[in-house]
Amino acid sequence: MTIEVRPDMATDMYRSMKLIRRFEEWVTVLVDADEIAGVTHESVGQEAVPVGVCTALRDDDAMTSTHRGHGHIIAKGGAAPYMFAELMGRESGYNKGRGGSMHIADMSLGIYGANGIVTAGMPLACGAAFAFKSRGEDRVAVSFFGDGGVNHGLFHEAMNLAAIWELPIVFICENNKYAITTPIESMIKVPIHTRADAYGMPGEWVDGMDVEAVYLAMVRAVERARGGGGPSFIECRTYRYVGHYTAERHMKLNYRTEAEIEEWRQRDAIEGWGGRLVEAGVWSPAERAAMDEAVDRELEGAVAIARQAPWPSADTALDYVYAQSYPGLPARGSD
């Protein structure tokens, strides 16, 4: 069995997927231990999509993410210690603890934020793409959203804007089959990728459990965007093994079967890619195991760093609302 990507890139892609998987598993542990507050949405099972997509991007390309964004952030270069610190609400987190899981962002890496509202990142990415294009830069934007998002009005509006203005953008639909608990096939009458036809942009679907397939489709789309060819749409068919959010596994929901979950686990992207790299002679099983071990150590270190990180000072609660401040703005809750 052969692979099409360079060996060093291939092992980086494996490492990135493994990092996401382990990161999400840590999140579950930390949520259960009440070390992370609020609501977190893990992407266990979907790792090939963000890694395949972001491997085709440069640091200065823009990306908007979703409520299920940890994988996107890591794949775009996000560093685990700052991510854990953000999820724990610490001052050293990416957003100084102001955002948490659903708003994590790093503008220096082109990460325009996870977003708590479905498809809200799509027009943001369009605007960034317009800025790049109008300044004559060859940067592109990519926007992630889920299968549930394709029925949102903003999906339609943003796809159309990107098409009519020929923006350098790639839309990535992570089709994990369920909008929380609702099967997507009961919510749309056509294959998702065919929606692109209606806007006059190329659309295709790829196996979202195959990181190389995602990457190669993304390379084509990014080349098109950088070359002035306008937007593209890629539906990545994938699956989350875990619940919509962390606590779901305690809730005994029955919107899908254990058999279905197991069927997808048999096609696991990380196992599949790790094995292919052995078959292709890129590395030995021992080298792979060493990388797994290194990822585990890295994340243990990241969690330890975040646990030691300082909390934000309460007297900064009103900071960062405005870039230009005025006396009495923002108003306090009492005088």
Added chain:
Amino acid sequence: MRRLRYLEAMNEAYHQEMERDPNIFILGEDIRGNLRGETRGLLERFGAGRVLDTPISEAAFVGFGTGAAMAGMRPIVQFQIATLIYLAFDQLVNQAAKMRLMMGGQVAVPVTYTVMATGARNGLAGQHADNPYPFFLHAGIKTVCPANAYDAKGLLISAIREDDPVGFFAPAGCMGQRGDVPEEPYAIPLGQGEVKHEGSDVTVIAIGQMVAEALRVAETLAEEGISVRVWDPRTLLPLDKDGACAAAAATGRVVIYDDANRTCGFAAELSALLAERVFDELKAPIKRVTRADVPISFSAPLEQAALPSEAGLITAIRAVCGG
């Protein structure tokens, strides 16, 4: 001094600011078509790349402005009718207004929203006649509501230069107003109100198109010997709280004349502020003259009954003056 219409003053501000900074661009529905005059000549001068006609996609074009601003541009997003902001509510309130804090200060979002024809009258009916700036204030979006051509140019320039989202509400009743407007660019700082008419018996705090009506009432009542001070906050957020308190304390009697809805409206906030800060200097309870909390009906007598009126203002003034 040269006299310009309000919309001409806006047009001059657009031209001068876009000339000054190539990162400024304008987008919205029918911008190139120039429905009223405020976008006249922009396409010819600055080209299609900086003067964008959008599809009827308010939520997307607001988000587009936010994303462009995060990437270093300075968009002007124009709403041709004030109620169209409702179509973009999440993108305004949940995205643009919160982005900087949610990201721990990593970004600025320098977007100007020009909200045209707010508080329209004469049969615009239920869905085109609102005066929705309280929604912006509640969301923490900086907001100006200039009442005359001079203030329109100076505050539009300030709004465009501000590094945060700013809503610029152009009242329908002011858009035809003419006034003295200097030709050179000038900026009126946000958060500075202005005494529009000196007076010593009662203070009317008037917003937007209510200012001209308050000035007429001041002239009328002067003939009866009631001296009315008219104070215009001009910026609703950040509010010139010291100016408001000084205006109230100057007479000890206050009527707030606001064309927005009554409940949780701007007049309610002002009233609370004055009660908290200058209660001891007041000689009578604060009165509000506002819209009724009702959708505006089409039929003229019903419309007029729901809107704040000069007659209602006069009644309120007499009441606080003990008449």
